[in-house]
Amino acid sequence: MRTPGEGTSGGGASAYRFGAWRGSLRLRLTAVFGLMFFVAAAAVLIVTMVLVDNSMRYALDLAFPGSYGFDPKLPSSVQQYLAQQQASEPATQRVILASMQGNLLLKGGLAVIAVGLVATTAGWLVAGRLLRPLSMISSNAERIAGRTLHRRIDLQAHPGEVKTLADSFDSMLDRLDQAFAGQSRFISNAAHELKTPIAVNRTLVEVAMNRRDAPVEVQRLGENLLAVSERHERLIDALLTLARAEDSLTELLPLDVADLARSVLTASAAEAERLEVTLEAQLDPAVAIGDPVLLEQVVRNLVDNAVRYNRPGGVVTVRTGRGPYGAQVAVGNTGPVIAEHEIPVLFAPFRRLIDRVGSARGSGLGLSIVRAVAQAHGGEATAAPRPGGGLEVRVLLPADGPNARPPHRR
Incomplete structure (x- = not known):
C-alpha cells in the first residue's frame, strides 16, 4: 500500500x-x-x-x-x-x-x-x-x-478591496468561532447528561444483582443490562473523541508513536490472548508533534479493530517508523476478505467491518476517529486489503505538526 x-x-x-x-x-x-x-x-x-x-x-x-x-x-x-x-x-x-x-x-x-x-x-x-x-x-x-479559530487576520492596511476582504474573512471567523464554541458546549453538556443516567442505571443494576435474594433471572438480566450500558458508554466516549478530533487541537507535544504503540500493545495483550490472536510488532522510532491522548486513541482503535475483527489463530501486525514526510504507523490483521471498493465505506461513521457476517460488536466509529484525528494533525489515514483476507490501515503524520504543508497527492 x-x-x-x-x-x-x-x-x-x-x-x-x-x-x-x-x-x-x-x-x-x-x-x-x-x-x-x-x-x-x-x-x-x-x-x-x-x-x-x-x-x-x-x-x-x-x-x-x-x-x-x-x-x-x-x-x-x-x-x-x-x-x-x-x-x-x-x-x-x-x-x-x-x-x-x-x-x-x-x-x-x-x-x-x-x-x-x-x-x-x-x-x-x-x-x-x-x-x-x-x-x-x-x-x-x-x-x-x-491551529485555532481564535486568531484573526487583523490586516493593517489602507481602506480598499484587500482590506475589505480581510475584514470580511475576520467576520466569518467570528461567526465560525461562535458556532464551534456552541457546538463544543453542546457536546460537553450532552455527554454529561447522557453519561450520568447511564452511570446511575449501572449502579442500580449492580445493586440489584448483588442482593442475596436476587433470582437467577435477575442476575442474567443484570448482566445483559450491564453489557448494554457498557456499549452505550463506549459509544458516547467514541462520539466525544470524534467531536474533539474534528475540533481544533489544544495540546501539541513532541512524541514518539512507537511508545504509544508499545503501551497499547501491552494493554491489548490479554484481549488478544483470549481471542487466540498473536500480536507482532516492529516498533521503530516515529517522532511526531501532536496530541498524545488523541494519537494514542488512534493506535488503540486500530489495534482493537485488528484484534476484534480477526479469526482464531490470526495475527495482528503493528509497525511504526519514519516515512517520507513524517511518522507513520501501520496495523494489519488476518480477518475476513475485504474488496477494494469497500475500503472507503469503512471510514464512514457507524459502518462496521464485520456487519457483513452479522456481528454488532463495536460502535462503528473506530476508523472514523482514526481518519479525523489524522487529518486534524495534518496527516492522512489510508487502508488496503491484504492478500488472503484482512486489512492494513496506515496513518501518516507530518513531522512538523498540523501546520506543515501536506504532501502532494496525485
Missing part, C-alpha cells in the same frame, strides 16, 4: 512546486506586464522606423535634387562627372536608407529587450508588493485553519 506521497518524494515535490508556480498570481501578473511592455515597445519601434524613414527620404530628396543644370561653359570632364553622380543618386539613397533602417532596428531592438527585462523585473517587484497583503491573508488563514 502506498502512503500519501510515498514513492513520489522527488517527482511529487517537483510537480507540486511547478503547479504552485504555474498558478501563481504574481507570476501571471509579471507575465502580463512584460508582454504588454514588449507589445507597446514593438509598436513604438515600428512607428519610429516609419517616421524616421519618412524624414530621411525628405532629407535625401533635399540633399540629392535628382537633376543638375549643366553649364555649357564647363569642361566636358566635369559635365561627365556630374552626369555620373546624377545617375548614381537613387542607389546611394537606397544604401543610406537601408543602413539607417538596419541600424535603427538592431539598436532599437536591443534597447527594447534591455529595457523590457528591466521593466519585467520591476513588474515582478511591483506585483509582489501589491500582492503582499493577499499573501499575508493566505498565510494567516492557513495558520488559523491548522
Whole structure:
C-alpha cells in the first residue's frame, strides 16, 4: 500500500512546486506586464522606423535634387562627372536608407529587450508588493485553519478591496468561532447528561444483582443490562473523541508513536490472548508533534479493530517508523476478505467491518476517529486489503505538526 506521497518524494515535490508556480498570481501578473511592455515597445519601434524613414527620404530628396543644370561653359570632364553622380543618386539613397533602417532596428531592438527585462523585473517587484497583503491573508488563514479559530487576520492596511476582504474573512471567523464554541458546549453538556443516567442505571443494576435474594433471572438480566450500558458508554466516549478530533487541537507535544504503540500493545495483550490472536510488532522510532491522548486513541482503535475483527489463530501486525514526510504507523490483521471498493465505506461513521457476517460488536466509529484525528494533525489515514483476507490501515503524520504543508497527492 502506498502512503500519501510515498514513492513520489522527488517527482511529487517537483510537480507540486511547478503547479504552485504555474498558478501563481504574481507570476501571471509579471507575465502580463512584460508582454504588454514588449507589445507597446514593438509598436513604438515600428512607428519610429516609419517616421524616421519618412524624414530621411525628405532629407535625401533635399540633399540629392535628382537633376543638375549643366553649364555649357564647363569642361566636358566635369559635365561627365556630374552626369555620373546624377545617375548614381537613387542607389546611394537606397544604401543610406537601408543602413539607417538596419541600424535603427538592431539598436532599437536591443534597447527594447534591455529595457523590457528591466521593466519585467520591476513588474515582478511591483506585483509582489501589491500582492503582499493577499499573501499575508493566505498565510494567516492557513495558520488559523491548522491551529485555532481564535486568531484573526487583523490586516493593517489602507481602506480598499484587500482590506475589505480581510475584514470580511475576520467576520466569518467570528461567526465560525461562535458556532464551534456552541457546538463544543453542546457536546460537553450532552455527554454529561447522557453519561450520568447511564452511570446511575449501572449502579442500580449492580445493586440489584448483588442482593442475596436476587433470582437467577435477575442476575442474567443484570448482566445483559450491564453489557448494554457498557456499549452505550463506549459509544458516547467514541462520539466525544470524534467531536474533539474534528475540533481544533489544544495540546501539541513532541512524541514518539512507537511508545504509544508499545503501551497499547501491552494493554491489548490479554484481549488478544483470549481471542487466540498473536500480536507482532516492529516498533521503530516515529517522532511526531501532536496530541498524545488523541494519537494514542488512534493506535488503540486500530489495534482493537485488528484484534476484534480477526479469526482464531490470526495475527495482528503493528509497525511504526519514519516515512517520507513524517511518522507513520501501520496495523494489519488476518480477518475476513475485504474488496477494494469497500475500503472507503469503512471510514464512514457507524459502518462496521464485520456487519457483513452479522456481528454488532463495536460502535462503528473506530476508523472514523482514526481518519479525523489524522487529518486534524495534518496527516492522512489510508487502508488496503491484504492478500488472503484482512486489512492494513496506515496513518501518516507530518513531522512538523498540523501546520506543515501536506504532501502532494496525485
